[in-house]
Amino acid sequence: SDTFGKSSMNIIEKLLEDPMDTSFDIEPLIHGSMKKKLPELGLAIDGFITPEQAEKLKVIKHHYEDLYSRKADLEQIILSLAEPYSEEINLILTxxxxxxxxxxxxxVSEIGVNMDVFPTAKHACSWAGLTPTNNESAGKKKSVRISRAGCYIKPLLVQCATAVVKSEKHPEIRNRYLKLKKRRGHKRAIIAIARMLLTAIYNILKKKEPYNPELYKKSDVLPVNREITVEQAILLAKSQGFRVMEVTTT
Structure with a gap:
């Protein structure tokens, strides 16, 4: 919080002004879960810094503050450039x-706001490098690795997917991840969730409507009638890389 940051900076500035004074209170500097370990932390930081070390730390602190200020300037420029797309950005934030x-x-900077450039959501996912490659020969799939495309947007979506699967606020995503993880492993399940997020973003920008978790909850429910014909079963097996053999009986 801002209060925590200000109190920490005040103590640091006081220490740098008088490095021989170690009588400051460390409680405002630690996380709430560490308060039970105050005696051990006090022993861990017992000591002092020399005036020369304090001067060096002042230079480092000023350099950090300058970098933070430049970062704020760049962020302001980015925000001003993004103003024309505020509607789409607010939709993505849902x-x-x-x-x-x-x-x-x-x-938005990677895929734009006009989804007409992608015929379908699958095309957008393929452009972002989130679609498994189709490397099949003689009915056998040799590789299902994703491509190297999307070197900027793919890491972002993977990071978002890794964060959202840990939360129980979105069961439509977490349940799908847990199911995929059992069969395909963590890494492939995360890629599938990243693909799910990009698909949601594609439809959100295409339809200009916020995220709707009910759509994914409905698709997560198995249909009551799960019967298929023999022909459909053969096509399904072939799509999964199986070679169908005819068995003759005598």
Whole structure:
């Protein structure tokens, strides 16, 4: 919080002004879960810094403050450039795990706001490098690795997917991740969730409507009638890489 940061900076500035004074209170500097370990922490930081070390720390502190200021200037420029796309950015912020406006801006900067350039959501996912490759020969799939495309947007979506699967606020995503993880492993399940997030963003920008978790909850429910014909079963097996053999009986 801002209060925690200000109190920490005040103590640091006081220490740098008088490095021989170690009588400051460390409680405002630690996380709440560490308060039970105050005696041990006191022993861990027991000591002092020399005036020369304090001067060096002042230079480092000023350098950090300057970098932080330059970062704020760049963020202001980015926000001003993103103003024409505020409607689309606000829609993307309704997607689970997209809480930072700069994450939404990064998505817009990569795929734009006009989804007509992608015929379908699958095309957008393929462009972002989130679709498994189709490497099949003689009915056998040799590789299902994703491509190297989307070197900027793919890491962002993977990071968002990794965060959202840990939360129980979005069961439509977490349940799908847990099911995929059992069969395909963590890494492939995360890629599938990242693909799910990009698909949601595609439809949100296409339809100009916020994220709707009910659509994914409905698709997560198995249909009552799960019967298929023999022909459909054969096509399904072939799509999964199986070679169907005819068995003759005598």
């Amino acid at each position: 997607v689970p795990s997209f809480k930072n406006i700069f994450s939404a801006i990064a998505v």
